[in-house]
Amino acid sequence: MAPSMLAIRETFASLVADGVPHNPRHESSQAADDSPLTAHHSQLANTAVSCKGVTKEFGANGTKTLALRGVDVDVSDGQLTLLVGPSGCGKTTLISIVAGLLNPTEGSVEVLGADLAKLSGRGLVEFRAKNIGFVFQQYNLLPALSAAENAAVPLIINGWPRKKAFAKARAMLATVGLSHRADNFPSQLSGGEQQRVAIARALINEPRLLVCDEPTSALDAKSGHTVMELIKQVAVQPGRAVIVVTHDSRVFEFGDRIVEMSDGRISSDQANVAA
Amino acid sequence: MSWIALRMLTGDRSKYLGLIFGVTFATLLMTQQVSIFMGILARTGNQILDVRDADIWVMDNRVRYLDEAPGLQDIDLMRVRGVPGVAWAVRTYRGVVRARLEDGNTRNVRLSGLDDESLVGAPQEMIAGSMDDLNRPDAVIIDRAGYEYMWGPPAASSSQGGDNGGYQLGRTFQLNDKRAVLVGVCKVAQPFFSDPIIYTRYSQAAFYVPRERNLMNYILVKAQDGVDQKELCGRIEERTGRVALTGRQFFWKTVSYFLSSTGIPVNFGITIALGFIVGAAVTGQTLYLFIVESLKQFGALKAMGIPNRGILWMIVLQAVLVGGIGYGMGVGLTAVFFITTGNITHLAGLHMTWVALLGTGAAVVVIVIATSVISARRVLTLEPAVVFRG
Secondary structure, eight states: OOOOHHHHHHHHHHHHHTTOOOOHHHHHHHHHOSOGGGGGGOTTOOEEEEEEEEEEEESOGGGOEEEEEEEEEEEETTSEEEEEOOTTSSHHHHHHHHTTSSOOSEEEEEETTEEGGGSOHHHHHHHHHHHEEEEOTTOOOOTTSOHHHHHHHHHHHTTOOHHHHHHHHHHHHHHTTOGGGTTOOGGGSOHHHHHHHHHHHHHTTOOSEEEEESTTTTSOHHHHHHHHHHIIIIIOOTTOEEEEEEOOGGGGGGOSEEEEEETTEEEEEEEOTTO | OHHHHHHHHHHSHHHHHHHHHHHHHHHHHHHHHHHHHHHHHHHHHHHHHTOOSOSEEEEOTTOOSTTOOOOOOHHHHHHHHTSTTEEEEEEEEEEEEEEEOTTSOEEEEEEEEEOTTTOTTOOSEEEEEOGGGGGSTTEEEEEHHHHHHHHOSOOOOOTTOOSGGGOOTTOEEEETTEEEEEEEEEEOOOOSSOSOEEEEEHHHHHHHSOOOSOOOOEEEEEEOTTOOHHHHHHHHHHHHSSEEEEHHHHHHHHHHHHHHHSSHHHHHHHHHHHHHHHHHHHHHHHHHHHHHHTHHHHHHHHHTTOOHHHHHHHHHHHHHHHHHHHHHHHHHHHHHHHHHHTTSGGGTTOOOOHHHHHHHHHHHHHHHHHHHHHHHHHHHTOOGGGGGOO
């Protein structure tokens, strides 16, 4: 059952107050706004992602495919940006580049003030571990780990002691309304519950950029709605940019901004008045 | 990361057990077969090593292994005794004769004729009877396995003792149509052939063996204190024109003969190779499939910030754990095999050797490294962006 939005906000507020590590940008945003949990429409939004002339080519010689054709796009923090478009339009390629998982063939990508091209391989891995959270279409939870253990994985990767990491993971699961499922394994959870665990996992590290790839496409309408509500209410925070790739028109209402792609280009970019 | 790797590995019980089974099976097969192979080869020369009171064996130049020894002349014994550095030298006979039992059945036996006065080369441990009884007329001593081969297992021993452990001494049978009386049962290292080993005095052996011009076929030599045995062998060869070998050298000469002239190494080699191949295939394939099926998970972990060296560590840790547990279980099962078969007379003396342990350990390390490398390649070359492909 989806938690009420009020409960979610209260749990998240207590998490933040309980000494969860903050990043400086978080703190500055919070200092400037007394009610950070409602600040996703903050006027203090900064540019979290800046893509300029991004081109991506796959294949070689005769089999070259141009997936992105000079994409220029900025993403601000404190907002939920929807990246929409038909299959094959380059959405996934673009977020892969933004997340530092792919290198652009041409163009520059600046994420959270860092030029990704200037980061070494190791530096990029560390940058991702500290600053970027991922929510995948197929959840990609580790089947051998319980929900709480799955949620704790990013902390463990970053060197947290397991006990402390599990404690925080349980709190994070409570935030997404799954405290009663903390000890269940992925195979014992529904698709919607697995995706909520994935969201808890993505947010546990307090990332400044959350990248979600088709988070609702494997879910029924109700579960998809719950997941998007969670992302909107829990993930979107001042100092954090959230990019959701989707072609599920049922979730467009959640976006603060909708960037539409077509054939490797941005075809429209507008604020969502319905949000 | 280690914790994640271990949980990933043990989380899928069937694959985890499959991996361990593969290594266990390979280890069991290799350790057991290598040990048996070494044990059987050692049996070919055990009778040489059983002679602990002499240092050097002198023999005809044409000897290829223990049981194939043409006779020496009595003058050879005198010459050997005259070589500087020789403390003493005694004659001995080793050969095969036919025994006829009380019930008319016949058995081939390996007869050892020991020097009448010194009994050099006599067995070190008696189970029933006494070595001194060899001085009685027609007296022979037989090894335990030989006794069972000729007359069956000993009768149940009484709790009071005094019944020679159930062995029936005083039995009479014929060796080459001459009367022989059993006066004792001894314990010897298991021989290669299942033929009984019978010890008697040299003079008595001459009575049992079909008449030949020269009966003595080995001279057993003790080196004087402080004399280098190999140097002494050289001197004996120089003075007598016969071959002189230390016990250890003669043992390896015999083992080498069986290695080069029989199908034993090929047959065991095939089994050992099959153990390695099957073990490597089962382990390699299971680990590879385990990794390939977990590619998305590894991709997600890479996306979340585990570097390639971390992924490599995870895979190596998984492989090492599987290899370690499988090796331990395989060695344990081999030990259980040898412990449970240790009381079977014809398997006695076969045991797990340190060479088999080390060799199998090395083979398991090769399997683990090879499967790790093959599996890791898929993960290390994996684009983390693969996680975004539904």
